[in-house]
Amino acid sequence: MKFNISLRGSSKKRTKEVKEEKAPPLPLATPPDSPTKASTFSWSSSTVAAAEQESTYPSLLSTFSKASLSEPPASAAAPPPFSFHSDQKLSAIVVGAGFAGLSAAIGLARQGWSVTIVERSGGPSKHGDCLTIGANAAKIIRRWGGGEVFDEMWQISAQGGAWLMKDEKGETLRTEDLRDFPALYGAPVLQGHRGQFLGLLGLEARLNLVNIRLSMEVVRYIDSKKSPGLVVFDGKHEETLFADVIVVADGFNSKSRELIVDSSRPTFLRPQPSTSTLDTSFTSPPPTSNYSVHRGLVRSEAIRANPRTAYLLDGCSRTWLGDDCHLTMTPLDKGRQISFNFIHSDFRGGPATLDWRQRRPISEVLELIEGWDDTLVEAIKTFGTYLHWAKTEEDAAERWTSAGGKIILIGDAVHPLPPSSFQGGSQAIEDGASLAVCLALSGGREGVPRALRAFESMRKPRVAEALEAGKQQRSLWHTWRSTGRLASHLDLLIAKFYHYDAELQTLAMFERTVQRGDEPSWAMAEGRKSEVLAKLQVDKHPPLGELFEQGKPRPRR
Numbered sequence: 001m002k003f004n005i006s007l008r009g010s011s012k013k014r015t016k017e018v019k020e021e022k023a024p025p026l027p028l029a030t031p032p033d034s035p036t037k038a039s040t041f042s043w044s045s046s047t048v049a050a051a052e053q054e055s056t057y058p059s060l061l062s063t064f065s066k067a068s069l070s071e072p073p074a075s076a077a078a079p080p081p082f083s084f085h086s087d088q089k090l091s092a093i094v095v096g097a098g099f100a101g102l103s104a105a106i107g108l109a110r111q112g113w114s115v116t117i118v119e120r121s122g123g124p125s126k127h128g129d130c131l132t133i134g135a136n137a138a139k140i141i142r143r144w145g146g147g148e149v150f151d152e153m154w155q156i157s158a159q160g161g162a163w164l165m166k167d168e169k170g171e172t173l174r175t176e177d178l179r180d181f182p183a184l185y186g187a188p189v190l191q192g193h194r195g196q197f198l199g200l201l202g203l204e205a206r207l208n209l210v211n212i213r214l215s216m217e218v219v220r221y222i223d224s225k226k227s228p229g230l231v232v233f234d235g236k237h238e239e240t241l242f243a244d245v246i247v248v249a250d251g252f253n254s255k256s257r258e259l260i261v262d263s264s265r266p267t268f269l270r271p272q273p274s275t276s277t278l279d280t281s282f283t284s285p286p287p288t289s290n291y292s293v294h295r296g297l298v299r300s301e302a303i304r305a306n307p308r309t310a311y312l313l314d315g316c317s318r319t320w321l322g323d324d325c326h327l328t329m330t331p332l333d334k335g336r337q338i339s340f341n342f343i344h345s346d347f348r349g350g351p352a353t354l355d356w357r358q359r360r361p362i363s364e365v366l367e368l369i370e371g372w373d374d375t376l377v378e379a380i381k382t383f384g385t386y387l388h389w390a391k392t393e394e395d396a397a398e399r400w401t402s403a404g405g406k407i408i409l410i411g412d413a414v415h416p417l418p419p420s421s422f423q424g425g426s427q428a429i430e431d432g433a434s435l436a437v438c439l440a441l442s443g444g445r446e447g448v449p450r451a452l453r454a455f456e457s458m459r460k461p462r463v464a465e466a467l468e469a470g471k472q473q474r475s476l477w478h479t480w481r482s483t484g485r486l487a488s489h490l491d492l493l494i495a496k497f498y499h500y501d502a503e504l505q506t507l508a509m510f511e512r513t514v515q516r517g518d519e520p521s522w523a524m525a526e527g528r529k530s531e532v533l534a535k536l537q538v539d540k541h542p543p544l545g546e547l548f549e550q551g552k553p554r555p556r557r
């Protein structure tokens, strides 16, 4: 079979011969209920269109015209040819353009792989509100290109330099000084709008010549030991694609997890017939954590205009700690928007959902925080509506790799994390970066199963720790009064994750992880490690400079 991996809108085309295999396709548990209409909308032009419409998108996006984005920008030099595997580039198909999928795609493209992403939706999702990217993931993003995407993410992040923990009445119990983090951990914490961050990661992928094919839903996998494949559906036609490796990053509600590694796990959502694939409803109850989230996002004009609430737009995050609950408020997008997340035990709220369009009246939240800090209550009144988001919790999947050894699941698809870990996006980015290093170190096509096995055994303990830390953080914040803890003990527990460098750790551990597995005598080819390290450009990124306003006193409230 012959297929083209083409660069959308570009005259450059790579044609590749791939032998078709007779491996039986894995069946879909349920047929694709709601095919997405194929779209001509490309990642880059849709992001720019959104920027023009909302005028809240980052400046990097608006500096590119639609015309220039239909071609990779001139500055996007093709990655250097891959030298040690074979003459022909290795190819990867990535399923899902979320944080895990985009990071894997960028990491592999930087190592010289030819990468295609297939994404079900028609463009970068605007859903979500505040997403935290820890210093552990931000340091990886800083290495990309000349650091432009990192700079843009920082520009739209909350830059107040402090995270305040408060009691319900608003008295400050403890302040975490985030200004120290770049010096301590090599990067700041980025807190911004999920959709805007995703748009920037998509742009970085395009700059690395990743082919992003939108409105393509994966409906079947071909778990071949030789050349794994998948079938995508664009609403009209099915198409079969093959590659040297398939990286599946289809998120929390992964259908692929059920198909490839975990047939006993039910899919919790399904697309509604006759509407877009983003409409969702439960087909079976998700595993409950006994906690759920009330969350909202609003433009901040009313909060800024009120002298009693304007202080909330100073760029700092604030968390109010209540009885078995906590509420975090963070200004986003240079203070133009503000979000809140209220995590509490399920019994306090009405029915929870995973559909971003099921808005509920804000009066329900106001009832729950009656008697709390009156400036917080005034601010919450400006939201109008909120979303009661179902907060699920489950352990990581036991297996991440297919029986054929060349398809792997990463990110939320195999290890959804609780919001109180503040590491969902960060662990997804670490996964993508670490997987790319494993595949680059492992030794060509034949090395793919080895790379996936080593990746799985290195990443499982790390994400299990993040899951545990999230539960501990919640417990610490929710019980501080009943357990008589001192306010000075209300630490941001997750900060212990920020030292970690997923790319360098993978480089250091890969060979011995393989040897401790089922290949005790395997040795990495001479020079391979330094070649991979050089492509990571660890030392080449520019110095961080002064990120925070100098001499600014810590906020008191």
Ligand SMILES: Cc1cc2nc3c(=O)[nH]c(=O)nc-3n(C[C@H](O)[C@H](O)[C@H](O)COP(=O)(O)OP(=O)(O)OC[C@H]3O[C@@H](n4cnc5c(N)ncnc54)[C@H](O)[C@@H]3O)c2cc1C
Residues within 6 Å of the ligand: 095, 096, 097, 098, 099, 100, 101, 118, 119, 120, 121, 125, 127, 128, 129, 130, 131, 132, 194, 216, 217, 218, 219, 249, 250, 251, 252, 255, 356, 410, 411, 412, 413, 417, 419, 423, 424, 425, 428
């Ligand atoms: C709608 C939404 C909003 C969120 N909002 C927040 C937030 O505000 N704050 C926060 O901290 N965390 C939020 N999260 C969680 C956070 O984004 C995740 O923890 C993190 O991004 C994990 O990344 P991922 O790449 O593994 O999965 P995701 O980011 O969920 O990405 C999965 C991608 O796969 C695509 N996909 C799914 N099935 C298929 C298929 N069959 N074929 C092709 N593509 C497919 C999806 O469209 C999606 O783009 C949100 C998650 C979602 C889904």
